[in-house]
Amino acid sequence: MSRRFQRKTAKRYKPLSEINVTPFVDVMLVLLIVFMISAPLLTAGVEVNLPRTTAAPLRAKKEPIILTVNREGDVFIQNQKIPLHFLEKKLRAVTHANQDTTIYVRADQKNKYGRVMAVMGHITKAGFQNVALVTETQGG
Numbered sequence: 001m002s003r004r005f006q007r008k009t010a011k012r013y014k015p016l017s018e019i020n021v022t023p024f025v026d027v028m029l030v031l032l033i034v035f036m037i038s039a040p041l042l043t044a045g046v047e048v049n050l051p052r053t054t055a056a057p058l059r060a061k062k063e064p065i066i067l068t069v070n071r072e073g074d075v076f077i078q079n080q081k082i083p084l085h086f087l088e089k090k091l092r093a094v095t096h097a098n099q100d101t102t103i104y105v106r107a108d109q110k111n112k113y114g115r116v117m118a119v120m121g122h123i124t125k126a127g128f129q130n131v132a133l134v135t136e137t138q139g140g
Contacts, residue, residue: 053135064102064132065094067123071108073115084118088126095128102130 068076075082082090095101103123107116123131 052137054137062102064104065091066134067091067103067105067119069105069107069111069116069119071110073111075119084122087119087122091123091126091128099127100130101128102132103128104132104134106134 066078070076075084075087077087077090077094091103105116105119105123107119120131
């Protein structure tokens with residue numbers, strides 16, 4: 001009787017030889033939506049209203065360090081908020097004390113001139129000479 005039962009069940013259940021791609025497509029669509037939503041957020045950085053100018057953009061050989069001073073005067077390296085008195089130490093740590101690293105300073109146009117100059121003073125005190133101020137072009 002056990003042989004008979006084994007034969008019937010073996011005939012009833014045949015292996016499925018086709019691939020079901022529906023779950024794969026579902027996962028890929030979800031990932032596509034997630035990346036479409038998160039990609040613009042990764043490049044935005046700290047929101048500042050940059051001043052406008054007619055100067056041509058700079059061409060950097062290596063990846064620069066982006067230093068941002070927002071409207072409230074807070075200082076950020078990339079997207080990390082840094083107290084001004086730790087700026088020199090943090091810049092040396094981030095660049096591995098390579099003073100040839102280019103530093104781009106983005107400052108909101110509503111900032112006081114003194115605050116931006118204080119940040120520039122800390123950068124030069126840390127020994128960095130390749131510093132550029134970032135602006136928007138007149139055309140936007």
